Amino acid sequence: MIPVDGDFILAVAPRFSGEKAEAQMRIVGQISAIFAPTLASYQINTRLRIAHFMGQVTHECAGFRTTEEFASGAAYEGRSDLGNDQIGDGKRYKGRGLLQLTGRANYRLYGKKLNLPLEDDPEIAGDPAISLKIACEYWKSRNINRFADLDDLIKVTKLVNGGRRGLDDRRKYLQKAKNALAAIEGIRVALNEGENAVVLRRGSFGDKVGELQQLLVDKGFVISIDNDFGAGTEGAVIMFQKQNGLKVDGIVGKSTWDKLAAANNSK
Structure with a gap:
């Protein structure tokens, strides 16, 4: 198991000051000890797989300074494709986690996969440790490892967000992760x-x-x-x-x- 931890995360993520730095340290501190074993349990266990995972999540969670999207979620109100069929579902099931779980249907689906009451208590998806598991479960469900193995950033990005949004940012973090892993694994x-x-x-x-x-x-x-x-x-x-x-x-x-x-x- 490659020993990636909080120091590794901070070597990849951008650095902040003030409240943003405090938020980042809170999140990183809560997942540091479980980061490597959690990734390994999902076969995210090679340099390329870890580097691509980091490239994506670092972008999606704004440099590990949030596990909840900044918008209110009102834009998702009435979105049947997300399973938002009740009044208030847009805000209730807004994006949370390292890879932004969104919509009642997805909260229900991943709650069942992880045996967690995500639909009944959606805010727990923002807990750093739980958000890490959700991100790994999503990665597994889309079989993203196969494209990480090919070092195919574009296909990995499409599977994560459906397009190429933030591609340059994701590429930057991917390369930073490769550098950090080379330092760790430089036997x-x-x-x-x-x-x-x-x-x-x-x-x-x-x-x-x-x-x-x-x-x-x-x-x-x-x-x-x-x-x-x-x-x-x-x-x-x-x-x-x-x-x-x-x-x-x-x-x-x-x-x-x-x-x-x-x-x-x-x-």
Whole structure:
């Protein structure tokens, strides 16, 4: 299980001051200890899955400073597509949670999924711990992991909000999450005496990926140097491993770093 917690969330989310900062710290503080195990229980358990989840929820909950939409909810009054069939349902079942659960029908549906009285007591959907579970349950119900695995931000965004609203913002948080995860998962291994290297794989992001990409380019591979370990970089690593009798897994550990360094020094 990747140990993502409150520090990780704050590394991704924007920073605020005053009342906004207090609201953010209240929410993050309540979910910090349960964040990693909750995500893991929903198979949101790889770098790409966690990064995409963070990219979406950070945008949707305004940087973890609210679990309830700022509007009154009056705009949802009478919305039959949301199951709002009683007077006052618009405001009663306004958007709440990290991914903004909205409408009587959805409160009823996710209440049943989580065995919680969300329809009878909709305000509990704004509780940070409950809102995290709702977001994960929604993620699972739409099978969003399959597109996170492909690093497909546009399809993930469409499944979350039905369009491309806030795409640039979501992309920014996705990249920040990749950076934060690279720092957490940057397992240090001995390369040469007194020298270390990071274990890298698809989904890794940061300067060490750029260093790897430069070494591969120096060996004749045609890839972009963009600090993002995507499909192209993975393909080049796999080919390099095949050419050099290494374990072919697309993961850059000690043996692959050694070969790359040796090949570069022999030029």
